[in-house]
Amino acid sequence: MKMRADISNCVEQISHLVKGKKTEIELSLICLLAGGHLLLEDLPGMGKTTLSQALSKVFDLEYARIQFTSDLLPADMLGVNIYDSNQNSFSFHAGPIFNQLVLADEINRASPKTQSALLEAMAEKQVSIDGKTHELPECFFVIASQNPLDQSGTHPLPESQLDRFLMQLSLGFPDKASEKAMLLNQQELTSVRSVIDVAELQLLQQQVKNILVSDNVINYLLSLVELTRSSNEFPNALSPRATKAIYRAAQAAAFVQGRNYVTPEDVQFVLPAVAEHRIKGQLLNKTSSSYSEQLLSQVDPLAA
């Protein structure tokens, strides 16, 4: 597995800060390259914030963090029109969302109203306030973090909104060696160098869209999706948006590997991150085997 040099450099930089999580870092980069938003679900203190900060650093993105609380209002996030007595007119004060990389921390603690305002902004890439639309930056990437759903004081994201996140990742506890390295070798955020600038990132995102997906892979992808719709084993079927998400993520995964075509392995690599939260939905019970593994085990990649 040889990664593209620039991407592997990114992974290298980020893993100075978030140790022992190369796969998750790679997936979050794939998510970024595919132009999707990322949902991080983890217990507090697992490095969600660090990861998103490191990402912003590496790509040299403007970064803002919005701490979602239950009393956070849409306006606090989007911005407000304020009457300017000098000019005798309203002028727009942009909220923290007008940044290239926004970390929506603990998104499930905010009220549904605020959540949906964010998600609308994510989907439309623009914000409408008092009848006037304000364009968000061209390169706009949201990383939302949420506490596990069984923690108190949470408004779980509805399925319809979960669908808007390209991927859901969970960092999980680091292994012993990584944690030890973390203690011995504490790195500052400033030590992360920028590897790719915004213009370059947009170029890469464009290239990802041109990655070839052969008929064989599309058929494989479709039979995977089809199975979630026909079988009773899966609580939620995958939507066409999900199909598209897997498609794009697989393209990005192939791109990261320096290939110009997608293989079934790419689909398998991204599928748990892309599909698991969509299939599982709001279910609280943590089943021992994940749905996406179950899904992968039932479809023959060579059958197409």
Place this chain on the structure above:
Amino acid sequence: MMKLEKVQFTTVCYMSALTFAFILFPLMTHLMLWVIILGFCSVAVCIVRASVAMPELRNITINLFSTFCLVILLLFYQDYGLLSSMINLLVVACSLKFIMMRTAADFHLVSIVFMFLIAAGFIYNQSIFFAIYYGCAFFFVFVVTFLINKGHMTFSKSTLQTGKLLLQAVPIALLIFLVAPRLPPFWQVPKEESTQTGLSEALTPGDIANLARSADLAFRAEFFSDKPKPIERYWRAIVMDNFDGLTWSISEREKNTALLTEKNYSGARWEYLVNAEPSDSQWLYSLDVPQIAENRGEWPIFLNDNYQVFSTTVSDTRNIYLLNSYYEMPVSSERVDYSRYLQVPQSGNILTRQYIEAMNFEGLSTQQIISKIAEIFTKNPFKYTLKPPLMPVDPVDEFLFIHQRGFCSHYASAMAYMLRLAGVPSRLVTGYQGGEDQAKSIITVRQYDAHAWVEAKDRELGWIRFDPTALVAPNRMLAGLFDSLNESEKELIDESKLMRQLMELGLIKSMEDGFVMLNHNWSQMVLGYDQNSQLEIVQKLFGQANIKNLVTFLLVAFVGIAFYLVTSFLPWRKWFSTKPVSPEMILLELLQKKGFTRHKHETFSQFLNRITPQFDSSLVASLNEFEQQFYATRYSGNQDEKPLKEALNKCIKALSSKHSSSHKPTNPIVE
């Protein structure tokens, strides 16, 4: 030498150990105790070795031990007979090999010995139960063989595969069973030393009492007409005319009694089929007055002037024949000379002689004489017992006047002797009396139904049957031996008491009836299948049973087998499939044949990565090339399949040249 991989080794060890135990179990009665112990110890050793590494025995130890075993076997050879000793030898050899198995070749060897042991088991038991039992054992042996050869297979999968293989073989086996010429054996299997139970040709009072302790099957009769009542079931077998004061036997003249000439049978009759277990005697069983309707056995059977059915050859095959018995006809004979039925020894048994001489028989008919003599049994407290006291000298005197306890042979012997003294020609007949009703039409006769009675000659009526035992123990005739014994004597019969009690419950009884019927049909159809049955089928199919038709039958059957093989095993799908077969499918199929199966969810490279550690480098190289071409062709939009096909050919070459690569050990168990 091939060595087995760890996982495979464990499963194969467990399987073959269990199979060995399974095969040993029914053979146990024919094995020496130390051989049984050795056998089961080796099973235990094999099971332990499967999971725990154990030190190897040194060759010299094993060789010494086997020499020692051989010596012991030779010492006991005389007692056990050739056949039993050989089977013991086989088990010993197998056990010793079992202790030191480690290579695939060892397991192969042991599997083959298993087959021999199964075949040996069939020498002793051929009933349907054992056919099924050994069928299972056979199946296990095949699973073991399958595991050894295929490798890289889970236990359940190989079981499934073996089952499939064997099922495919069943039609062929059936056809071969039906058509293969029934040739006589090329060599004689040495006869089992321990005598088969059955009637003997000489009778010393007390003999049958021993026989009565055996619950072995003597024969089964299937009736097509009404069944005789229990009291009418006197199965004639041996007629004895010579008495030396102690023992009744058959004289040469009696043995060579002329065959029955034409006779006019008339009156009501029983029609039945007798399926007689192999015995040491040429005499077979029939109800009076028999007529042979058909012989289905291997050897010819005849009927002599004493109405005895007999076979000219004593063999260890069963005799199956159909009889008609005209029970209303008298047992008459055309002969004139009855002098030998009056023969008595010159001396001995004085008391009896005096007792008869004191009686006056003048003017009495034969039947009156009989009843007069028989009064001795009714007027004195005679008892019927399985444990008569020993009467070595003058047995008739001792029996009649001292002990007054005896078994049927005592009564019959004494009665015949007294009749002869009284001038009535008489003889002793042994055979079976009674039998157990089973299913609707079947009577099962066991060795404990053995009986002896007397026949006396009357001028007009012919031979009159008289059974003195009936006077003393009427139950013996009405309900069989069992009910005429008291509790302590019942225990002498070697059949489990519990079984007997269970039998009295209806359900068990009807189950047993069903089983008897099944077994009866089994021995009729399968064990009794011989050249005659074959010719019968030929006759049914072609209308005429001759050699030409038989050969045609054979040819047709073999063509059928060939056709079956062609249709089921040729790769039709590959030839006539509408879908072109892709190179990757060909490669996957090839690898599967070598025992490497792709999991359903595996992509091509995941599969290859999983299996390549077991291959050598040249094969890995060609597989990797194929993998590259595969990804290029299938996923990168390159439509040209040619390089992929070339890569496939390379892989095929590499696979076939590295024939044994699938068995190449990654971690040999034993160095």
